[in-house]
Amino acid sequence: MTSLAEKTALITGSGDGMGRAHALLMAERGANIVVADINADNAQRTAEMVRKLGRRAHVEQVDMADTAGVKAMVERSSAALGPIHILVNNAGFGQRALLHEVTEEDFDRMFAVHVRGSFFATQAVLPAMKAARQGKIINIASIWGMTGAPVASHYCGAKAALLGLTKAWAKEFAPWNIHVNAVSPGGVRSGGPKKLDNAEQLRLKEEKVPLKRYCEPIEMSYAVAFLASSEADFITGQNLSPNGGEVIVGI
Numbered sequence: 001m002t003s004l005a006e007k008t009a010l011i012t013g014s015g016d017g018m019g020r021a022h023a024l025l026m027a028e029r030g031a032n033i034v035v036a037d038i039n040a041d042n043a044q045r046t047a048e049m050v051r052k053l054g055r056r057a058h059v060e061q062v063d064m065a066d067t068a069g070v071k072a073m074v075e076r077s078s079a080a081l082g083p084i085h086i087l088v089n090n091a092g093f094g095q096r097a098l099l100h101e102v103t104e105e106d107f108d109r110m111f112a113v114h115v116r117g118s119f120f121a122t123q124a125v126l127p128a129m130k131a132a133r134q135g136k137i138i139n140i141a142s143i144w145g146m147t148g149a150p151v152a153s154h155y156c157g158a159k160a161a162l163l164g165l166t167k168a169w170a171k172e173f174a175p176w177n178i179h180v181n182a183v184s185p186g187g188v189r190s191g192g193p194k195k196l197d198n199a200e201q202l203r204l205k206e207e208k209v210p211l212k213r214y215c216e217p218i219e220m221s222y223a224v225a226f227l228a229s230s231e232a233d234f235i236t237g238q239n240l241s242p243n244g245g246e247v248i249v250g251i
């Protein structure tokens with residue numbers, strides 16, 4: 001386990017779920033944290049937890065679909081905690097809908113939060129990373145961005161777009177020693193799966209996973225924190241997918 005001491009990590013959507021788990025693990029490993037979330041109360045709660053771990057935290061309420069707001073959020077965060085070394089583009093949401101049910105507003109919101117939000121957050125942190133000739137950008141995609149799914153094509157498309165951005169940015173930013181990778185979670189007991197009110201529904205989903213379970217958010221954080229660390233300095237443009245064996249390419 002390598003230290004993230006002296007690093008500042010901006011984690012979007014870190015008011016809850018996996019984003020909060022990433023924030024706490026990185027704080028344990030020494031990083032100061034920008035907690036950016038649309039939900040201000042939850043963001044404050046995460047920040048208090050970070051401070052209890054002895055690290056500095058800065059809270060930003062932001063809607064990732066608001067491009068000007070994202071830019072201003074990065075400026076204020078850098079003024080508060082110093083230049084951003086690690087950006088985790090995690091904020092997101094699922095929506096189950098068949099193609100004919102998806103409205104133009106649904107489609108635009110899905111791409112605005114996941115794709116446009118990640119794109120312009122990255123654009124905003126980039127000058128400082130280039131100046132420092134170091135940086136770690138981690139895009140949170142999904143196994144559904146790789147495999148597709150029959151119930152959420154706009155979500156699958158947005159997550160696949162993040163995988164494309166990951167590869168392009170890895171090549172574009174490599175001359176500045178900025179590493180860009182994706183993490184594509186399988187089933188995690190947070191967000192959508194946590195809200196399944198029917199325990200039997202969740203059990204049936206877990207039954208289809210070779211390891212027979214969904215994971216806890218912290219298990220995804222280990223992958224994210226690894227990619228954020230110097231142990232991953234030769235890794236860029238890759239997609240790390242902790243998924244219990246739900247997606248295995250090959251025979």
Ligand SMILES: NC(=O)c1ccc[n+]([C@@H]2O[C@H](COP(=O)([O-])OP(=O)(O)OC[C@H]3O[C@@H](n4cnc5c(N)ncnc54)[C@H](O)[C@@H]3O)[C@@H](O)[C@H]2O)c1
Pocket residue numbers: 012013014015016017018019036037038039042062063064065090091092093094113140141142143184185186187188189190191192193
């Ligand atoms: N839970 C899973 O099984 C799973 C699987 C694959 C991928 N993912 C992805 O992982 C990421 C985190 O998911 P989670 O399960 O922790 O969800 P979650 O709902 O627990 O947390 C998501 C956080 O993002 C915030 N957020 C949502 N929209 C936002 C916006 N417009 N601007 C700023 N913040 C916003 C929410 O307020 C929340 O705090 C998402 O991108 C999700 O698509 C989740």
